Amino acid sequence: MVNKKTLKVVLVEPAGPINIGSVARLCENFSVHELRLVSPKCDYLDQEAKKMAVRGLKILEKAKVYSDLNSALSDCSRIIASCGRKEHGDIPLNSNKDAFYWAFKSKRKETIALVFGREDRGLSNEELLKANKVISLNTSEHYPSLNISHAVAIVLHQFNQFNEPGLLKPNKEIGHPANLNKLEDCINDAGNLLIDIGFLMKHTYKARMAKIKQLLIRGEIKDDEVALIRGIISQTRWKIKNKGDELK
Numbered sequence: 001m002v003n004k005k006t007l008k009v010v011l012v013e014p015a016g017p018i019n020i021g022s023v024a025r026l027c028e029n030f031s032v033h034e035l036r037l038v039s040p041k042c043d044y045l046d047q048e049a050k051k052m053a054v055r056g057l058k059i060l061e062k063a064k065v066y067s068d069l070n071s072a073l074s075d076c077s078r079i080i081a082s083c084g085r086k087e088h089g090d091i092p093l094n095s096n097k098d099a100f101y102w103a104f105k106s107k108r109k110e111t112i113a114l115v116f117g118r119e120d121r122g123l124s125n126e127e128l129l130k131a132n133k134v135i136s137l138n139t140s141e142h143y144p145s146l147n148i149s150h151a152v153a154i155v156l157h158q159f160n161q162f163n164e165p166g167l168l169k170p171n172k173e174i175g176h177p178a179n180l181n182k183l184e185d186c187i188n189d190a191g192n193l194l195i196d197i198g199f200l201m202k203h204t205y206k207a208r209m210a211k212i213k214q215l216l217i218r219g220e221i222k223d224d225e226v227a228l229i230r231g232i233i234s235q236t237r238w239k240i241k242n243k244g245d246e247l248k
Contacts, residue, residue: 005103016042080113099133
């Protein structure tokens with residue numbers, strides 16, 4: 001890859017060895033650096049998978065397995081998730097063109113993750129909220145479901161079109177999104193504080209915090225800004241505790 005980008009393809013709970021083998025082959029076709037599997041529901045080194053991988057066999061054999069999506073994305077600075085559903089609540093969709101342009105626009109070396117969901121139901125809304133950008137493929141309304149390896153092929157082809165020397169000439173350096181794990185830790189801290197002070201109720205917590213998370217992701221909050229918010233939360237808790245001590 002040019003532009004100093006490292007690309008990872010992430011499959012969440014893949015269930016078919018043939019599909020996994022096909023995706024490994026696609027990784028070789030499009031010079032993807034690594035295949036990551038989150039809680040695979042089959043033997044990804046099954047003979048059927050190896051047969052489908054062809055020249056992508058090494059990528060298949062070196063695929064990294066993770067128990068959860070956060071772990072698989074922990075070192076990824078830009079995350080793009082593919083969503084097969086047209087109805088996905090309040091999660092905004094980005095055009096593929098805008099998402100891929102955004103991924104390559106930064107000048108610095110970065111790790112980009114392309115995330116694909118389960119063969120039968122894709123990614124949950126909670127998983128989609130871990131991505132900086134969410135894309136979808138335009139398919140027929142009569143039969144919108146794509147085989148996962150076909151979806152990966154289309155996305156990698158489109159993504160590769162933005163990987164041309166000299167294609168992107170940004171006028172200025174753009175910001176860099178916060179690390180997913182740091183952001184989610186911050187959101188959890190904030191949510192717990194908001195429950196403690198009575199701003200949120202437990203039955204509304206999940207929906208309200210999802211909206212806050214969307215706001216922060218859309219704003220491309222940075223690591224130092226996340227640290228600032230966590231500092232404010234920590235100081236607020238300290239002040240509340242010590243104010244209580246003063247009143248005793």
